[in-house]
Structures are given as structure tokens and as C-alpha cells.
Amino acid sequence: MIGMETLKGLKKLGDQSAEMAIQSLAEMTGMQVLMKVSAVDLAEIEQIPAVIGITDDAMVGLYVRFTGELPGSVLTLLSIPSARRLADIMLAGMEDGSDGDSVLSEMQQSAVEEIGNIITSSFIDVWANAFNLGLNQSPPAFACDYVPSIIDASLAKASEKGDFAVVFNSAIHVVDQDIDCNILVLPDPDKMQMVFDNFEG
Amino acid sequence: MANILLVDDSKFMRALLKKVLASSHTIVGEAEHGVEAVEMYDQVSPDLVLMDIVMPHMDGILAASNIMKKHPDAKIIMCTSVGQDEKVKAAIKAGARGYITKPFQGPSVLAEVESLLGQ
Numbered sequence: 001m002i003g004m005e006t007l008k009g010l011k012k013l014g015d016q017s018a019e020m021a022i023q024s025l026a027e028m029t030g031m032q033v034l035m036k037v038s039a040v041d042l043a044e045i046e047q048i049p050a051v052i053g054i055t056d057d058a059m060v061g062l063y064v065r066f067t068g069e070l071p072g073s074v075l076t077l078l079s080i081p082s083a084r085r086l087a088d089i090m091l092a093g094m095e096d097g098s099d100g101d102s103v104l105s106e107m108q109q110s111a112v113e114e115i116g117n118i119i120t121s122s123f124i125d126v127w128a129n130a131f132n133l134g135l136n137q138s139p140p141a142f143a144c145d146y147v148p149s150i151i152d153a154s155l156a157k158a159s160e161k162g163d164f165a166v167v168f169n170s171a172i173h174v175v176d177q178d179i180d181c182n183i184l185v186l187p188d189p190d191k192m193q194m195v196f197d198n199f200e201g
Numbered sequence: 202m203a204n205i206l207l208v209d210d211s212k213f214m215r216a217l218l219k220k221v222l223a224s225s226h227t228i229v230g231e232a233e234h235g236v237e238a239v240e241m242y243d244q245v246s247p248d249l250v251l252m253d254i255v256m257p258h259m260d261g262i263l264a265a266s267n268i269m270k271k272h273p274d275a276k277i278i279m280c281t282s283v284g285q286d287e288k289v290k291a292a293i294k295a296g297a298r299g300y301i302t303k304p305f306q307g308p309s310v311l312a313e314v315e316s317l318l319g320q
Contacts, residue, residue, distance in 0.1 A: 117211070122283055
């Protein structure tokens with residue numbers, strides 16, 4: 001049973017993390033970035049795509065695992081056109097090495113991975129400060145697949161794979177660029193009790 | 202004009218740093234992880250190293266420590282992301298002499314580089 005104080009605390013944590021991520025993305029792109037959704041849900045893992053409203057198309061997923069006393073993963077999801085547009089902004093004035101065949105060139109993929117990396121750092125910074133924890137992050141992993149497969153892969157390294165997960169979902173939009181991005185934070189389910197205890201303190 | 206070694210597992214970040222630094226300095230090498238950085242330092246003897254922290258195989262802190270053991274005068278600037286304060290402290294303890302935080306702007310990178318080269 002999750003209490004009201006915990007729900008409020010989780011929502012505040014999600015909002016703060018999303019704001020930090022927006023700030024980082026705006027700095028990286030030089031563009032205005034807006035938050036469309038910031039929500040926290042308790043969801044069955046197989047229902048996560050439906051909860052965040054993405055079920056059909058193949059997407060670009062950037063997965064970064066964080067470890068420490070509160071391990072989990074941050075998953076940044078972009079449509080393929082959004083990933084290409086974002087990479088092009090990041091690579092303005094630089095050689096992108098497009099070969100025309102792959103979803104993204106090696107350089108475009110690297111630029112998008114760096115976005116996942118920095119967005120994850122923003123989330124980890126807020127979480128580490130909120131709970132006074134030391135958290136470490138892994139290098140980003142790239143996937144282009146259907147969302148359920150990307151989520152499966154990102155949860156594969158969880159310390160214990162449960163049926164449910166607390167899902168922090170932030171949907172953000174880069175103004176005038178038709179770029180939309182969902183950021184999911186999926187703390188390892190078996191470690192969430194520490195978070196609940198902290199809020200109910 | 203100084204000789205600079207870039208160490209980052211991100212091809213994009215290496216290209217970005219090269220773009221920022223190329224007009225005023227020479228990039229003498231690029232390494233994708235700490236092991237490669239330590240080997241390359243011996244080969245190219247750079248005036249300064251820009252080193253990422255989170256990398257596969259060997260992270261930037263251990264790489265900085267290994268370089269400093271052999272080259273106590275090495276000038277190393279760490280490239281960090283927000284939320285890596287503890288890692289920055291560890292890197293400074295390992296011998297790094299400055300740091301820049303991603304996402305960064307070109308002028309701030311150049312300022313940090315020039316400041317350390319001037320010491």
C-alpha cells in the first residue's frame with residue numbers, strides 16, 4: 001500500500017527530475033524545450049507501453065543503467081524521425097557520416113546516445129540528492145526496436161525482475177522542431193521500499 | 202598551440218571537442234577508453250588530456266591515476282556530467298587538475314584548457 005505522502009513525494013521527485021532533464025536538453029540543443037507530461041504510475045511491466053501511450057511503432061531507445069543503493073534504469077525513447085532531427089541539431093556544422101542505409105549513422109547514433117547520457121545524469125543527480133545516495137551510471141546502450149522489447153531489455157539487468165514497476169514518465173517536446181521524447185525512470189522494483197520508507201518517514 | 206589528447210567513448214563528444222579546440226590547438230590522439238588513453242599518453246606525450254569519466258574497460262579516474270603514476274606532471278581535465286560530484290572528487294584525488302561539466306559550451310572548455318596550460 002502506497003500512502004499519500006509517498007505519492008506526493010514521488011510526483012515531486014519526478015517533476016524535479018524532468019525539469020533538470022529539460023534544462024540539460026535545452027542547453028545541449030540551444031532550443032526551447034517544454035514538458036508535456038510528468039507522471040508517476042505503478043504499472044504491470046507488460047502494460048508500461050500502454051501507460052505511456054506508445055504501443056505500435058519501432059522507436060529509438062537509449063538505455064542507461066544506474067547502480068548503487070537505489071539501482072534502476074533510465075530509458076529515453078524517441079521516434080526515429082525525432083532521433084534523426086535531434087542528431088542533426090547536435091551535429092550542426094559537423095560531419096555526420098550518413099550512409100543512407102542505417103536508421104542513424106554512427107555519428108548520429110553517438111550524438112543521440114550522448115543525449116541519453118546527459119538526460120540520465122540529470123535524473124541521477126536529483127535522485128542522489130533527494131536520498132543522499134551515491135549512484136553510478138553505465139555508458140549508454142542504443143536500441144532501435146518495438147517499445148516492449150526495449151523495456152524488456154532495459155529491465156533485464158534489474159536486481160530482481162518483478163511483475164510491477166514504479167514508472168516515472170516524462171514526455172518532453174522541443175519547440176519548433178517536431179521532436180518528442182519520453183523519458184522513463186524504472187527503479188529496480190525490489191529496492192523501491194527504501195523510497196517509500198523515506199517519504200513516509 | 203598545445204598538443205591535446207581526447208579521451209571519450211562517445212565519437213560525438215570527441216568530434217565536438219575537436220571542433221571546439223582545433224582552431225587553437227593540435228589534437229594529437231583520440232582514445233575511446235581508459236586503457237587506450239594510458240597507452241596513447243606514452244606514445245604521443247600530450248601537453249594536456251581531456252578525459253571522460255564514465256567509459257567502458259577502464260574509467261577516467263583509474264586512467265588518470267595510472268597516467269599520473271608514470272607522469273606526475275601530466276595535465277588532465279575531466280569531462281563530467283551533472284551529479285558526478287563524488288567522481289570529480291575522486292578524479293582530483295587521482296591527480297586531475299580541472300574539470301568541465303557536460304553539457305558544456307565551447308568558450309568554457311577553451312577557458313579551462315587555457316587556464317591549465319598557463320599554470
